Amino acid sequence: MVGLNSKKSIHIACQIVLILGFGASVCFGSFSLFLRREEVHRLLGLNSELYYVRDGKVNTYALGFEVVVPNEISELRFTWESLIHQKLQYSMAVLVNKTEALGTPHLDIPRKGLVPEEQEVFQVSLPCTGKQSEEVDVRIQINVTTESQLNVTFLTLKRRKICLK
Template sequence: MIESKGRNTRKLALWIDKNQVGIIAGYHIELRIIENGRVEALLMEPGLSDELPPIPSQVDTVNLTWQGGDQRFRYWFENLTSLDQHLLYNPLLSIPAHGWIPHQATVFQMSIPCTGKDEGVASIVLGLHIYTTSGHAVHNTPIIFKLKKRCTAFALCNPRCENNGTCVSPRMCACPAGYSGHHCEKVVCGRPCQNGGQCLPEGFCFCPEGFYGDACELSRCNPECIKKGTCNQPCKRLVKPDTDVRPRRRIPPEVNGEGGTTRKQRRKNRKDRRAINEKKILKTEKRILKIINRKSKTWNLTRDERRQIRKIQREVKTRALQITERNYLVKILTGERDKLNKKEKQKLKRYKKLLKLNRKRRGKAKTKTKRRKKDV
């Protein structure tokens, strides 16, 4: 394959630029795969894959460039498979596996990381289908290509994962609850949660009944400690979080539009506050999803994490997200917090605050419902 002297920007094309080919094979030439809407004839020759040199072990990503020109083309990547799973992971794309080819020249990446378990030459198989808007396949497609990569043994995560983290891919650790960072070196909740508290991905402790504080280190006691003392041991008589032991003046029911509020009005006010808070969450959620959509291509996310993010982005168009899905978005952004700018960090902080407020209000509503059932 020779270097292209001039490319027709109005035709379908797919190529690897000469700088990338120089890194992979040592030849500073442009590798043309599709030119002027036609697959290069040399790619169709049998035995070509065996003649190509293996990709060096230090190359983990390959940059490809393509364009659709004046026409619209639908693409579909299939069979992105490693034939030597103990040496090489399955390839990962920085774009969806199917969609539309952009009109102008656009670069996308294919990641081909080694497992680091052993040394050797691994093979991968790539399949690419391209169709016109009428559903007809482009001439000489699908393109089925076989590449080789040289792999060496190495420590998957260097430095090693801390705090009982598990290494899942090169330089990427899966962290237990309460820890984050590339090597699980950051404590999410600041301090370990005490008294059976659970560290949530949002960065705070969820305390069991009767305890409170940033690390659930304090307990509510009856009678209360005097002279500014702090109760920090479990008590036999725990005061519920929504119970006030002080004497309270009774508020008479509403009479002729004056005085206190009725139970029905208080219930309506709570519903209104929850509805307002939900609107704020949805508004902030849109901004959070925009941040993820814009920046996730450069983050070190696993294949399952990217699949889950795409699923959430589809679901949010038809319904409100569940609390577990919202917590998952917070977990992803918190793990990549060092790559966010100041404004994006503020949006993440606001989203966490709104979710925490929503959780508190729902918890109070459930407690009151249980109390009413007991009274009945």
């Protein structure tokens, strides 16, 4: 596989694994989900990317943290891409514990669809209502599954949104 780009190499490796019967779990998760450097800097003041899934490996350490979202930030931007030429279906939900302080969250992509094959940014809007000051628990749930539905990855991204009156 010398000289092939990484996406093509991964795709060929997955095909070989499936043909030999080792199972799809080795190939599944061949996507990445992360916060770009600018987003991490905007949220946390750090100069680095934050990967939740990198090249198919789930970062459980990163998923364990609850990121505080200040009042002045009303949208979150995530970057993702499929790394294989197989349809990766996703479904997404945004759950909140208090609706008085936080309006209805909004995704700028459909709640169900296919993970893009090129890097793409999607946004979750978290609009404060201004009716009361509160810390709101936000859970962004993302499920990604292979076309054959043999493997599913469940992710829950935790946020604590600060809303001020």
